[in-house]
Amino acid sequence: MQHEEVLDYLVGQPLDAIADLHSPGDFVDDVDRFTGATIRGNKIFSAIQDGLNRGIY
DSSP, rough: HHHHHHHHHHHHGGGGGGGGGGGGGGGOOOTTTTTHHHHHHHHHHHHHHHHHHHHHO
């Protein structure tokens, strides 16, 4: 699944690697460039950014 490939890619990467989520075709094998892949990447990017902004609660 695409989201698992994205997460596997991010493990062990520096934090600025989340910017790569805007072009998931570089590291996700099964990319449909016209539909969900970019949207999923952007959602994961937003979720990570939100978690970093909220911090520990």
